[in-house]
């Protein structure tokens with residue numbers, strides 16, 4: 001869905017904006033995935049698989065939003081780095097919280 | 110790096126002529142309330158923040174005064190127990206969210222970041238104004254909540270109590286949630302400005318350390334604040350919607366709240382202190398007439414604090430029921446974060462070493478910061494140690510610790526910044542005598558207020574209790590007495606600073622004979638700060654050879670000789686009197 005006039009590497013210009021249509025397509029895909037996720041939770045009966053599958057769908061949604069709506073595909077290096085940094089800090093948060101929750105059952109040392 | 114040894118004062122370049130004072134400056138280009146409320150000038154927005162947070166400081170201070178008065182008697186002197194709960198919550202919420210977090214970034218960050226990097230405004234002036242409005246809306250909710258009816262949960266808003274309490278938790282949480290956005294906006298603005306708007310020659314290695322500190326702060330604001338926003342929304346969802354997230358009675362986990370809350374709020378204490386550290390680096394060099402010692406170490410330790418500060422949050426939760434293993438891990442990680450803070454303190458001390466120090470109000474506040482922050486940081490290590498914290502957690506020892514870093518550290522750094530930059534912001538000089546007096550009174554009052562609290566806490570007086578055994582009374586009375594000295598000390602700048610607007614002598618462009626770019630603008634600056642594009646030729650603190658960042662000589666600071674009026678400042682001595690290190 002890149003505009004025809006620019007190669008992806010070109011620096012962004014004033015006219016380098018998304019087509020309204022493409023933004024809406026992404027919007028409906030994200031909505032569709034949300035509905036799919038809800039239906040899956042209600043009627044999916046995936047058993048053990050349901051958590052990874054549903055988180056996977058969520059990840060796809062997040063990536064679509066980041067890539068198209070947040071214009072990550074046009075971002076320069078600093079922007080990408082910033083986004084990755086944010087993810088990295090969320091990662092730290094999860095790891096250290098899980099380090100607590102997953103070892104709580106152990107007795108004192 | 111080389112060492113210059115000089116016995117004679119030397120001037121490398123002639124000082125610039127005193128700039129003509131322009132008829133129009135940012136204060137008098139336009140008049141009227143609307144010209145302020147609709148301004149996009151970073152300096153005016155800084156002033157808007159200054160006025161608003163000063164008001165919140167008064168509100169929070171009154172709450173603190175009432176808390177301290179109540180503790181005069183073992184059974185509570187003036188408040189009921191319910192009122193007491195509301196009062197310390199009001200104090201905490203207002204001081205933290207409405208004063209300390211916006212303090213230096215929103216006032217001096219807004220005002221001076223563009224000037225110090227040679228830009229004419231922040232990158233997003235309208236976003237900047239929006240951030241003030243968002244802040245005021247959030248503050249409106251929060252102040253309404255804590256003053257009308259009150260909240261009784263403490264500023265930490267721990268569930269399950271906060272999701273059940275019948276007090277004003279909902280508007281309070283909502284207000285804090287909103288002010289968070291203003292903090293994000295300011296952080297974003299400052300970060301983009303530092304990346305994109307530095308003037309020619311202002312490389313990263315020549316940035317003043319205040320700018321490095323503001324950069325690190327923005328980083329924390331951007332990464333941390335969204336997490337607390339989500340946390341507060343979840344809390345509201347539980348409180349208003351009955352969704353079980355944190356309250357165990359409906360299937361939640363209260364420790365999860367603490368994890369999420371402190372993942373922001375520990376880094377938030379660095380949002381509060383790191384800008385103060387930046388200010389200290391500026392003032393120490395200027396008033397010891399020496400180049401900063403260890404520029405790179407100080408710059409990178411700001412960034413180090415910003416990163417490592419995110420790894421230590423569970424030191425607030427050692428006894429909250431987290432796993433022993435993670436308590437151990439966090440105890441270790443917490444020790445790490447003291448390292449960059451200590452690096453800074455050592456470098457500041459080395460900067461002072463053999464400098465020609467003068468004791469003007471900004472310097473007095475800065476020296477007080479050094480002492481008090483160090484005590485606060487070291488007692489932080491007592492608390493970081495898992496074993497001792499089991500004894501000290503939730504006692505007055507913790508209260509004393511964080512007041513040493515936040516009041517002794519950040520509030521004093523804020524006062525230092527205010528006194529250092531006041532002549533630039535207003536074009537007027539305040540009373541030299543009274544400003545020194547107030548710095549001294551605050552320092553003394555501070556010790557009387559908070560040292561007894563260490564003793565109290567060590568002997569087991571819990572925080573947030575309105576009653577205590579008889580034997581603790583003497584310490585509480587001491588502390589309250591100290592608080593009244595402290596309060597008097599804060600009152601003084603509230604008088605002489607406004608008076609200086611009308612009666613102060615006019616300040617020259619560079620009253621302290623400092624090297625930064627902000628001193629190249631007239632006092633007060635014009636709307637776009639510079640009439641020319643500044644071209645930076647050297648590092649930020651070339652006091653040794655006595656040149657500013659444009660490579661021009663430093664003006665002689667006004668000395669006692671031309672004491673035309675009692676308000677005349679006595680500036681620090683000329684460029685160099687002692688051997689000094691030259692960097693870069």
Ligand code: HEM
Nearest residue numbers: 378381382424425447486489490492493502503511514515
């Ligand atoms: C030098 C590094 C520091 C270390 C190792 C440290 C360590 C700690 C620890 C372990 C606690 C938890 C005590 C307890 O609740 O049992 C604590 C509490 C606290 N610290 Fe620090 N600290 C440091 C610096 C700071 C700074 C710079 C600030 C603020 C500017 C700060 C503000 C606070 C606050 C507000 C609390 C109490 C929060 C509450 O429970 O209400 N600390 N600190």
Ligand SMILES: [Cu+2]
Nearest residue numbers: 375422424425
């Ligand atoms: Cu902490």
